[in-house]
Amino acid sequence: MKPNMPLVTLLSGAALGVGVLITSMLWSSGTASASGYGATSPASATTAATPPPASSAAGGASGAAPATTSATAPATTPGTVPATAPGTVPATAPGTAPATAPGTVPTATASVPKADIPPKADYVARTDSGGAAVAISVHAGKAVAYMCNGHAVAAWLRGTAKAGKLELTGKNGARLDVSYRTGKATGFIMADGTKYTFSAPLVHRGSSGHRPPGLYEATATVHGVKIKAGWVVLPGGSQVGSVEYFADADVAPTAQAPVLDLTTGTAQYDGVTLVASLISGFTGSGF
Amino acid sequence: MTAQPDASPPAPVDVSLGIGKLIVPSLIGGLVALTLGVYGRLHHPTGVVVSIAGFTSAGYVKSWLATAATVFAIVQVASALVMYGKIPRVSAPSWTGSLHQWSGRIAFLLAVPVAVNCLYGLGFQTYSTRVLLHSLFGCAFFGAFSVKMLILPKRGLPGWTLPLAGAVVFTMLIGVWFTSAFWFFSTYGLHR
Numbered sequence: 107m108k109p110n111m112p113l114v115t116l117l118s119g120a121a122l123g124v125g126v127l128i129t130s131m132l133w134s135s136g137t138a139s140a141s142g143y144g145a146t147s148p149a150s151a152t153t154a155a156t157p158p159p160a161s162s163a164a165g166g167a168s169g170a171a172p173a174t175t176s177a178t179a180p181a182t183t184p185g186t187v188p189a190t191a192p193g194t195v196p197a198t199a200p201g202t203a204p205a206t207a208p209g210t211v212p213t214a215t216a217s218v219p220k221a222d223i224p225p226k227a228d229y230v231a232r233t234d235s236g237g238a239a240v241a242i243s244v245h246a247g248k249a250v251a252y253m254c255n256g257h258a259v260a261a262w263l264r265g266t267a268k269a270g271k272l273e274l275t276g277k278n279g280a281r282l283d284v285s286y287r288t289g290k291a292t293g294f295i296m297a298d299g300t301k302y303t304f305s306a307p308l309v310h311r312g313s314s315g316h317r318p319p320g321l322y323e324a325t326a327t328v329h330g331v332k333i334k335a336g337w338v339v340l341p342g343g344s345q346v347g348s349v350e351y352f353a354d355a356d357v358a359p360t361a362q363a364p365v366l367d368l369t370t371g372t373a374q375y376d377g378v379t380l381v382a383s384l385i386s387g388f389t390g391s392g393f
Numbered sequence: 394m395t396a397q398p399d400a401s402p403p404a405p406v407d408v409s410l411g412i413g414k415l416i417v418p419s420l421i422g423g424l425v426a427l428t429l430g431v432y433g434r435l436h437h438p439t440g441v442v443v444s445i446a447g448f449t450s451a452g453y454v455k456s457w458l459a460t461a462a463t464v465f466a467i468v469q470v471a472s473a474l475v476m477y478g479k480i481p482r483v484s485a486p487s488w489t490g491s492l493h494q495w496s497g498r499i500a501f502l503l504a505v506p507v508a509v510n511c512l513y514g515l516g517f518q519t520y521s522t523r524v525l526l527h528s529l530f531g532c533a534f535f536g537a538f539s540v541k542m543l544i545l546p547k548r549g550l551p552g553w554t555l556p557l558a559g560a561v562v563f564t565m566l567i568g569v570w571f572t573s574a575f576w577f578f579s580t581y582g583l584h585r
Contacts, residue, residue, distance in 0.1 A: 112542035115498050119505045126509040257514060258452050299521045359452065359581050 222287045223270040226387045228320050229291040230338055231306030239338035239346035240304050241321035242284065242291055243387035249274055250385055251282050252321050252336045253295050253302065254348035260336060260360045261297040278357055316368045317384065324380035325353065335363045335380055343368060414550060418543035426536025433517030433528065455507045456574035463570045465500035466563055469493060473559055501538060508535065523572050530568035537562045
């Protein structure tokens, strides 16, 4: 009997699909933990974000070595990391405990005491959806923000900080609308036609020996192409980074950034060493 | 056969039987489309995709693969038109059938990795009309393709079923391509 070729075609396609899927999973867990979503940090577990439970592979203990964090192996979660217990904030996590974040109301700005609005601040968080991360740095009335999804979306935004409100703009209609307080910054960012909401806790310095959480950037010319990389490093060491090619172009093609080594502050990209610099509102570097 | 007038023997029965043969493939195809959509919706998009050497970003990989698949799909329509004798003054060469089969297989196999990358890396998204349409077209394409493959070996189907199924598959693919690769190229340019 003649084989049922259409069925064979269908099944081959299905097999190919499964193969590619498995490859993608292995690939993302092996080399690209930076933008895997599994490495939910303690910080996002304490905010209003909705991380999947038991996905704290990189939550603290393994934060020093991003290359080895596994985005797909919740079974390897270190038993000591209380990432899924919102009530217990590890020492390295930003002060999002109720004591330091007194019921921040995003919209009602009239009654906000001035002491609640920090003149210098850094915030980082994963977005509530879309697998992206955002970093915001505020320094002396100015603000820089970056968001990316470790893939095709990246946006740099700049603007002024005034009365606890940030209204920043970037290329291609990117825009950020945020209320920031001493505890956290909440709001949304529009990039690539998508609205990403987030609630980002204040970044605290202090993890010695490593680059602190925050916003990192690096520019370089690789094979004659000017690239600009940005990383959002989250508390706990997980990170999301994107690279823009032809960084000066209005619409720059964007891809995944190489993993930023948090001990050296560098990343290897196509044979070129990218040296990342921290953009910090707290210290004023990068402003 | 009981109530059939003698004058028109089994034709209507055949047709209804033939249409009956479409039920199971259609259900399976619907299930395929639904499964893809539900997976894309429930699975948290990772943003991670395998990059291929020579391409600057996953967007280009996917756009070029999708474009190649679309080109083969156009070959599909052309060869089908020739086989059905719809092109005046062109009689189908003996290899038209093979051309049709192989262009279809290649188009399908090119589309699969793109779809996996989309569903795994980005998911079923609805944040703009283009993206919503793309998600719907993408899922529908694989459902429609499954239906076509499943009804292909069946005999006794009404004559319009295969052309209709092929047309639906082709339309879905063009929809997919137009809402993704065409948009991508017109936004970012053809290379880099």
